[in-house]
Amino acid sequence: MSTTDGFRADWATKDFYAVLGVKKDATADEIKKAYRKLARANHPDSNPGDTAKHDKFKSVAEAYDVVGDPEKRAKYDEVRQLYGSGGFRTGFGGGGAPGGGGGGSFNLDDLLRDRAGAGGGFGDMFGDLFGGSRGRTQQPRPRKGADVETTATISFLDAIEGVTISLRLSSDAPCPDCSGTGGKPGTKPRICPECEGAGFIVSSAGGAFAINETCPVCGGRQLIYDEPCPTCHGTGRGLSARSIQARIPAGVKDGQRIRLRGKGAAGENGGPAGDLYVVVKVSAHRIFKRKGDNLTIDVPVSFDEAALGSEVKVPTLVNGPVTLKIPAGTPNGRTFRIRGKGAKKSDGTNGDLLATVEVQVPAVLDEPAREAVEAYRRATSGKPLRANLFDGSADEAR
Numbered sequence: 001m002s003t004t005d006g007f008r009a010d011w012a013t014k015d016f017y018a019v020l021g022v023k024k025d026a027t028a029d030e031i032k033k034a035y036r037k038l039a040r041a042n043h044p045d046s047n048p049g050d051t052a053k054h055d056k057f058k059s060v061a062e063a064y065d066v067v068g069d070p071e072k073r074a075k076y077d078e079v080r081q082l083y084g085s086g087g088f089r090t091g092f093g094g095g096g097a098p099g100g101g102g103g104g105s106f107n108l109d110d111l112l113r114d115r116a117g118a119g120g121g122f123g124d125m126f127g128d129l130f131g132g133s134r135g136r137t138q139q140p141r142p143r144k145g146a147d148v149e150t151t152a153t154i155s156f157l158d159a160i161e162g163v164t165i166s167l168r169l170s171s172d173a174p175c176p177d178c179s180g181t182g183g184k185p186g187t188k189p190r191i192c193p194e195c196e197g198a199g200f201i202v203s204s205a206g207g208a209f210a211i212n213e214t215c216p217v218c219g220g221r222q223l224i225y226d227e228p229c230p231t232c233h234g235t236g237r238g239l240s241a242r243s244i245q246a247r248i249p250a251g252v253k254d255g256q257r258i259r260l261r262g263k264g265a266a267g268e269n270g271g272p273a274g275d276l277y278v279v280v281k282v283s284a285h286r287i288f289k290r291k292g293d294n295l296t297i298d299v300p301v302s303f304d305e306a307a308l309g310s311e312v313k314v315p316t317l318v319n320g321p322v323t324l325k326i327p328a329g330t331p332n333g334r335t336f337r338i339r340g341k342g343a344k345k346s347d348g349t350n351g352d353l354l355a356t357v358e359v360q361v362p363a364v365l366d367e368p369a370r371e372a373v374e375a376y377r378r379a380t381s382g383k384p385l386r387a388n389l390f391d392g393s394a395d396e397a398r
Contacts, residue, residue, distance in 0.1 A: 016063035035064040036191050043223055045181045142271035148264040149277040156285035160343050162250030170241050175232035182236035183225030192218035246278055251344035254282040288317055293351030294342040298358050306330045306359045314355050316341045332359040
């Protein structure tokens with residue numbers, strides 16, 4: 001659909017007087033009175049959830065924006081008269097040649113495009129009519145609700161397997177007493193005198209430019225109440241306490257931020273709710289630790305198990321113990337990989353369990369054990385372990 005400076009071509013086919021329920025020769029006061037009555041009856045704040053009245057309110061505001069302005073009204077009447085006489089056709093319908101003849105047609109879309117090089121004519125008239133300093137009435141736009149962030153602490157096991165938790169949230173929401181209108185319950189609103197129900201005011205931006213700003217009196221609501229709501233003090237907002245169920249996926253990491261769409265604060269003017277962000281804190285486990293998608297565990301083994309080799313039972317977090325074969329001569333600190341016993345990955349597979357051997361030295365030996373260790377010492381005394389620490393060390397020190 002063609003547009004020029006805010007003008008919509010289909011406006012030429014709209015009867016704004018009929019929308020307001022007034023005659024074409026109605027006075028300015030009659031038009032204003034009709035607009036205020038219809039705006040009050042169909043305003044979204046007074047009719048929450050009534051789509052038909054919301055649409056009616058938009059049509060009424062659009063009509064008043066044109067015929068409520070003397071200059072725009074005069075040019076609108078001229079356009080309507082030309083359209084009614086068949087003086088031009090629009091790109092979406094209508095017919096007739098200039099002057100009412102049928103031998104050709106005059107396309108409004110082409111007419112508007114000619115404005116850039118014509119420097120006047122109908123293009124300028126339409127631009128002045130629909131693209132003037134006031135601009136079109138702008139309804140309060142739907143606004144997405146605020147995002148909310150909270151923290152949840154879960155166990156190590158729940159982080160590995162996933163869990164559904166209950167969250168108690170407090171967030172910004174429409175005031176429960178006035179339903180977001182800002183007025184004292186039981187009182188009726190009136191059209192804002194500052195913006196005359198437009199919801200915005202026009203301020204100069206320098207030169208020939210002007211910008212629309214939210215009305216400072218009604219805050220864009222277009223209506224005001226003489227008695228503000230005592231609960232929210234006229235703001236229309238309050239706090240909402242609610243409980244929701246949140247699914248924490250398997251494999252979540254400590255400090256990870258999870259986004260839950262549409263679980264944040266309620267939107268405004270029919271806008272969507274914000275999102276909820278849950279920052280997960282994972283409690284430490286007594287035995288297991290985490291390294292990426294792998295789990296780690298320290299496995300104590302005795303000297304003889306490490307020296308002679310053995311098979312030891314190693315616990316896993318979920319599926320019971322597994323048997324780990326320790327080869328003879330295993331040094332302290334060696335790590336063995338047990339595949340598939342770690343945390344859940346994003347692709348649905350599991351990481352591994354990394355088992356690190358810790359050779360234990362007994363703090364106290366009974367007599368038989370001491371005799372056995374002394375016998376081992378005598379048997380290995382000819383193989384000093386630290387000889388290589390001193391080979392050539394005097395020469396290197398010079």
